Each structure stands twice: as C-alpha cells, then as structure tokens.
Amino acid sequence: xxxxxxxxxxxxxxxxxxxxxxxxxxxxxxxxxxxxxxxxxxxxxxxxxxxxxxxxxxxxxxxxxxxxxxxxxxxxxxxxxxxxxxxxxxxxxxxxxxxxxxxxxxxxxxxxxxxxxxxxxxxxxxxxxxxxxxxxxxxxxxxxxxxxxxxxxxxxxxxxxxxxxxxxxxxxxxxxxxxxxxxxxxxxxxxxxxxxxxxxxxxxxxxxxxxxxxxxxxxxxxxxxxxxxxxxxxxxxxxxxxxxxxxxxxxxxxxxxxxxxxxxxxxxxxxxxxxxxxxxxxxxxxxxxxxxxxxxxxxxxxxxxxxxxxxxxxxxxxxxxxxxxxxxxxxxxxxxxxxxxxxxxxxxxxxxxxxxxxxxxxxxxxxxxxxxxxxxxxxxxxxxxxxxxxxxxxxxxxxxxxxxxxxxxxxxxx
Amino acid sequence: xxxxxxxxxxxxxxxxxxxxxxxxxxxxxxxxxxxxxxxxxxxxxxxxxxxxxxxxxxxxxxxxxxxxxxxxxxxxxxxxxxxxxxxxxxxxxxxxxxxxxxxxxxxxxxxxxxxxxxxxxxxxxxxxxxxxxxxxxxxxxxxxxxxxxxxxxxxxx
Numbered sequence: 001x002x003x004x005x006x007x008x009x010x011x012x013x014x015x016x017x018x019x020x021x022x023x024x025x026x027x028x029x030x031x032x033x034x035x036x037x038x039x040x041x042x043x044x045x046x047x048x049x050x051x052x053x054x055x056x057x058x059x060x061x062x063x064x065x066x067x068x069x070x071x072x073x074x075x076x077x078x079x080x081x082x083x084x085x086x087x088x089x090x091x092x093x094x095x096x097x098x099x100x101x102x103x104x105x106x107x108x109x110x111x112x113x114x115x116x117x118x119x120x121x122x123x124x125x126x127x128x129x130x131x132x133x134x135x136x137x138x139x140x141x142x143x144x145x146x147x148x149x150x151x152x153x154x155x156x157x158x159x160x161x162x163x164x165x166x167x168x169x170x171x172x173x174x175x176x177x178x179x180x181x182x183x184x185x186x187x188x189x190x191x192x193x194x195x196x197x198x199x200x201x202x203x204x205x206x207x208x209x210x211x212x213x214x215x216x217x218x219x220x221x222x223x224x225x226x227x228x229x230x231x232x233x234x235x236x237x238x239x240x241x242x243x244x245x246x247x248x249x250x251x252x253x254x255x256x257x258x259x260x261x262x263x264x265x266x267x268x269x270x271x272x273x274x275x276x277x278x279x280x281x282x283x284x285x286x287x288x289x290x291x292x293x294x295x296x297x298x299x300x301x302x303x304x305x306x307x308x309x310x311x312x313x314x315x316x317x318x319x320x321x322x323x324x325x326x327x328x329x330x331x332x333x334x335x336x337x338x339x340x341x342x343x344x345x346x347x348x349x350x351x352x353x354x355x356x357x358x359x360x361x362x363x364x365x366x367x368x369x370x371x372x373x374x375x376x377x378x379x380x381x382x383x384x385x386x387x388x389x390x391x392x393x394x395x396x397x398x399x400x401x402x403x404x405x406x407x408x409x410x411x412x413x414x
Numbered sequence: 415x416x417x418x419x420x421x422x423x424x425x426x427x428x429x430x431x432x433x434x435x436x437x438x439x440x441x442x443x444x445x446x447x448x449x450x451x452x453x454x455x456x457x458x459x460x461x462x463x464x465x466x467x468x469x470x471x472x473x474x475x476x477x478x479x480x481x482x483x484x485x486x487x488x489x490x491x492x493x494x495x496x497x498x499x500x501x502x503x504x505x506x507x508x509x510x511x512x513x514x515x516x517x518x519x520x521x522x523x524x525x526x527x528x529x530x531x532x533x534x535x536x537x538x539x540x541x542x543x544x545x546x547x548x549x550x551x552x553x554x555x556x557x558x559x560x561x562x563x564x565x566x567x568x569x570x571x
Contacts, residue, residue: 194460194467197562226488227480276476325562330467345467346477354455354470354567360490362566 014414015379019244019405020387020398024376027203027369033321039411040300041067041318042163045245046170048302048315049073049152049159051190051329055081059102059117066161067301067318071150072096072106073159076117081154083161084119084147095147119147155179156186158304158313174298175241177391181248181296184287185306188333193344198326198353202365204301204318205404207326210361211295211303211314212400214238214249215384220364223356227275236293237393238400244389245299245407247400253292255285279346280356283308286340297400299407307357309340310347322369326362328352424515424542425503427549432498432519435570440485443570444478448543452553453478455571457561458536469567470556481570491568493526496533511545512552521571523564534571535559 012025012032026032041047050062050073061074063086070086072095088095088108095106095115105122106115112125121142129135150161153170160170171179200207210216218225236251275281283292286309296304301316313329328351332344351358382405385397389406392399427446434443447453456468472478499520506514516539523533541553556571 192465194456194465195561196457196460196469198566199562199564201565220490222490223484223488226484276479277474279473280477280480341466345471346473348467349471349477349481352469353563353565356484356489359566359568363491366565 012414014409018387019389019402019409020381020383021379022382022405023379024372027206028321028372028376030321033203033318035412036300036318037067037069039413040408042069043411044162044164044167045300045411046153046160046162046167046173046298047300048298048313049083049161051192051313051331052081052154052157052159053190054100054192055159057102059104060100061096061103062100063096063098065317066150066163069163070094071161072147073152073161074103074106074117081152081159082118083150083152083159085150087147088113089121089145089147090124115147119149121145121147156182157190158182158186160298173243174246175243177239178241178246178248178296178298181239181250181294182304184289184291185294185296185304185311187287188335190311190331190333193330193332193341193348195330196328196352198328198362200324200326200362200365201322202324202369203322204316204324205408206365206368207324207361208297208301208316209401209404210365211297212247212249212404213398214295214395214400215398217357217395220360221357223350226273228273229275229281234290235393236291236395237391238395238397239391240389240400240403243299243407243410244403244405245411246297247403248294248296249395249400250291250294251395252290253285255283255290255292279343280349281308281347283343283347297404299404305351307350308347309343310351311344312351324365420508420513420544421505423544423547423549424505424513424540427542427551428500428503428515428517428538428540430548431551431554432500436495436497438495440482440569443482444475446551447472447475447478447554448550448552449475451475451478451551452555453551453570454554455556455558455567457558459561461555461557468556469563470570485568489568491566494569495524496569496571497522497524500538508544511543513540513542513544513549515540515542519571531564533564536571 012023012029015021047066054062055075058075058077063072072086073083075081086095090113093108093110095108114123116122124142127136153160155170234252238249240247292308294306303314305312311331315327317325319325350356382398382401385399389399389403431446453472454468455470500517503517518537521534522530524530536558539555543550543552
C-alpha cells in the first residue's frame with residue numbers, strides 16, 4: 001500500500017447502515033474519539049458517578065470523571081445529591097483536588113472563589129478591591145454564576161449523572177429489563193470492599209464490547225474449563241434495551257449439583273486438573289434464583305456484575321484514543337456476616353486485574369489495538385447470532401455488541 | 415534462637431521469595447508459606463482505609479498452588495518476567511514464634527520483546543514463622559503504593 005493510501009481518507013466510514021460490520025477506524029481515529037466525549041459521555045446518557053452510601057452526610061463529596069470530564073458529586077444540607085463540573089467559573093481551575101471527603105463549601109485554591117454545595121458562586125476574593133481600588137466591575141454579579149450542573153438520578157444505591165437535558169429519566173432510559181436486572185443485584189445496602197484501577201492499552205470501546213461479548217467467555221477464559229468448573233451451568237439469556245446500548249446477560253447454575261460434584265471430586269485422584277482449594281469458587285445462591293452470573297452494562301461506560309458471590313461496579317474511563325482506565329469497585333452488603341465477606345474476598349480472585357476469569361480481558365483489547373496500528377482499513381464482523389440487536393435466549397451471540405453499535409450510531413449521528 | 419540468626423533467616427526467606435519468582439520457579443513459590451497462610455496484594459489506599467479486598471488473595475498453600483497452576487495452564491497473557499529489588503528490610507518485633515518484618519520493594523516488568531518498565535512499588539508487611547528452619551511466611555501483605563495496575567497482574571508480586 002502506498003504512503004498516500006495510508007494517510008489519505010482518514011476518518012470513519014461505515015460500510016452500511018447496519019450494525020454487524022464495524023469499521024476499525026472507530027478505535028483509532030482521534031476526531032471520532034473527541035466526538036464521543038461530546039455526543040456519548042456528555043450526550044443524552046446516564047453515567048455512573050458513585051454509590052449513594054459514599055455521600056452519607058451533608059458535605060460528603062466524591063470527585064470523579066464522566067469520560068474525560070472532571071465532575072464533583074456532593075450531598076447538600078437538604079439531603080439532595082448535586083453534581084457539577086469540577087471547574088471554577090473564574091479561570092477554569094480544578095476546584096476540588098481530593099478524591100473524596102467532606103466540605104462546607106468548595107473553595108478554589110487559585111484565587112479563593114467559593115461555591116456552596118449546590119454549585120452557586122458565593123464568594124469572590126477581593127470582590128470590592130483592596131482599599132477601594134480594583135475589584136470586580138459593577139456589571140459582575142456573582143449570583144449569576146454557577147458551576148455547570150448535571151442532572152442526577154439514583155437507582156439501587158447507585159448515583160448517575162447526565163450532562164444533557166434531553167436524557168429521559170433513568171428507569172425509562174434503561175428500560176424495564178435492565179432496570180430489573182440492576183435492582184436484582186443492588187437489593188441491599190452496599191459497602192465498598194476494595195477498589196483497583198486497571199490501565200488498559202486500548203480504546204475504551206474494545207473493553208465495553210468485550211463485556212457485552214458473551215461469545216468469547218468460554219474460549220478466551222480457560223480457567224473454568226481447565227479446572228473443570230462450571231460444567232453444570234445451565235443456559236441463560238441476554239436482555240438488550242430498546243436503544244441497544246444497555247443490556248444484561250445471565251446464566252444459571254445448579255448450585256446443589258455443583259456442591260455434590262465438589263464432594264465427589266475430593267475422592268478422585270485427577271488432582272492436576274482440580275483446584276487444591278475450592279474456596280475460590282465455592283458460592284451460595286444469595287439471590288435465591290439460581291442465577292450465578294449476571295453481567296449488566298449501561299451505555300456508555302458502566303458495568304454491574306454478579307459473578308457468583310462477587311458483586312462489582314466497573315467504570316470505563318477513556319484516557320485517549322488508545323488508553324482506558326478501568327476502575328473495579330468490589331461491593332459487599334451491610335447484611336453480610338463474616339463468612340459471607342470472606343466468601344466474597346476469596347471469590348474476588350476470579351475478577352479484577354489479576355482475576356482468573358478476567359485478566360485476559362486486560363490484554364486482549366491491547367492486542368487488537370496493536371493489530372490496528374496503521375492497519376485500520378476495513379471493518380470487523382459482529383454477526384454471531386444474526387444482524388440484529390434483539391434480546392436472545394442463548395449466550396453464544398454478539399447481539400449485545402450489535403446493540404452497542406445501534407445506540408452508538410444513533411447518538412453519534414452516523 | 416539468637417537475634418542475628420533470626421534476622422539472617424528472615425532475610426534469606428525474603429531473598430528466596432524474590433529469586434523463585436524472578437527466575438520463573440513459580441512452582442516452588444508456595445513452599446515459602448506456612449499452611450494456612452495469608453497472602454494479599456492490596457493497594458495502600460485500600461489497606462489504610464481498612465478495606466480487605468485486594469487484587470490477589472490466598473488463605474492456604476493450596477490457593478497459592480492453584481494460582482501457579484492457573485498461570486501455567488489456564489490464563490492467557492503476553493509472556494513477561496519480573497525483577498524484584500528489595501530493601502531496606504526492617505525488623506519490627508518478635509512475637510513468640512513470629513517475626514514481624516517489613517521490606518520495601520520495586521518490581522520491574524520485562525516483556526518478551528525486552529520492553530522494561532517500572533511495574534510496582536510498595537512494601538511487604540510480613541509475619542514470619544520462625545519456630546523452625548527454614549522460616550516460612552505466615553502472612554505476607556503486599557501493599558502497593560498505587561491503585562493502578564498496568565494491563566494485568568498475572569505473576570504474584
């Protein structure tokens with residue numbers, strides 16, 4: 001290929017109006033990345049901000065990001081949760097540097113401008129000058145200045161924010177199925193067991209697609225098959241919401257049969273293919289519905305997972321065309337006893353940056369990204385299970401990935 | 415057992431630990447732990463906040479062995495090795511049969527193409543069983559200075 005062919009015609013062009021062929025340049029194009037920040041992360045979508053329990057008292061705040069944009073979430077004196085951009089109206093400085101804490105007001109370190117917990121500008125240092133010299137002009141009125149506010153919604157103890165006035169209310173936007181899936185997992189008061197952040201050397205969409213990809217699970221992740229676990233899993237299904245970008249997939253497990261199988265395995269001699277210590281997978285049916293895996297995604301960058309007794313929120317944060325931060329927030333519930341907590345901690349080995357059934361997802365996107373380096377013409381195929389993005393009763397399917405592209409194309413306008 | 419012999423025994427265990435990992439003798443790594451034991455890789459921010467969920471956790475030698483089996487047979491990732499630099503080693507106290515020892519570490523990660531990068535820094539918080547020779551880790555908490563892990567953590571730190 002000539003040099004001109006490599007450098008000409010940059011930009012994303014879709015082979016059709018469909019969603020089962022995805023141009024590789026969506027993962028490499030800088031202009032596309034910039035538009036995603038505007039149209040997806042700051043567009044009509046609900047983005048995970050924090051847990052409601054992290055904002056227990058008035059003045060409790062969390063600073064985070066939606067996409068790349070810095071935002072603050074805080075509970076005010078009335079008990080309401082407010083969110084606004086973490087950017088002083090004066091010179092654009094980061095208003096809040098700490099990740100989490102409690103404040104009476106926000107005060108900018110640069111020139112001392114202060115804001116109350118609703119984001120209203122309340123104080124300007126030397127507003128009337130020093131000894132009547134200088135000061136802000138008469139046409140400046142601080143009550144006219146407020147931090148850019150986000151709309152906030154809470155569901156199942158999770159706090160979400162949206163930049164857009166056009167986003168429908170959260171439950172309507174998620175749809176009945178995904179709302180039900182979220183409420184199922186978050187049915188008690190959560191607390192954080194621990195956090196970690198994985199730096200992924202790839203475009204954020206490669207990870208979000210991976211989570212929606214029920215096809216790869218038993219092929220890329222060999223832990224369960226190597227140690228002959230999960231042979232007793234029963235079929236599940238996929239629910240995709242109307243827009244397509246949010247979904248959940250689930251699978252059931254015959255817990256009692258698995259338990260019996262472990263007992264039986266103790267007597268057998270093929271220990272090479274057996275875990276020495278089963279406690280990493282020994283789980284209980286804590287929801288009473290036999291569902292052992294439920295992976296739920298919310299457009300554009302949140303995952304809520306139940307894998308056996310591990311409960312976690314994952315937040316996908318783009319940090320450049322080919323770099324993504326993935327935060328894992330491991331949860332327990334206030335009703336857990338010590339045995340339940342220990343069970344969750346041990347099964348915690350299954351997930352996260354060192355997870356037995358997750359670590360491959362940390363590198364696979366980077367391998368794709370490397371392959372696309374100046375080799376990003378053409379389109380990938382997402383056709384397993386058809387061309388549409390409908391809910392399905394089987395999981396060897398790429399329907400949820402197609403759902404993502406359906407929503408993506410609608411939001412991006414092309 | 416006199417104090418100097420205890421110190422030498424603990425230093426030997428800590429050195430042996432790094433050597434077995436860095437020289438890819440992972441199958442011999444679990445032998446350095448008592449059974450039951452506690453091995454936990456956790457970030458400082460989690461540890462200091464009293465949170466217990468780390469990124470790698472074992473409560474028995476069996477769980478350590480399973481980690482090695484899984485790395486060798488099940489998990490897929492780009493081949494790489496570590497190089498540990500450890501020190502200073504600080505002897506904090508002796509509580510009966512247990513020596514409480516801390517050590518600083520830096521770990522470089524060397525990918526198959528030779529790309530070498532600083533992968534992790536932190537402290538080992540050790541409780542070492544000194545009741546018999548050779549000594550064994552009763553508990554090793556690997557406290558990572560950073561919350562962030564590049565790409566993935568396959569090989570134990």
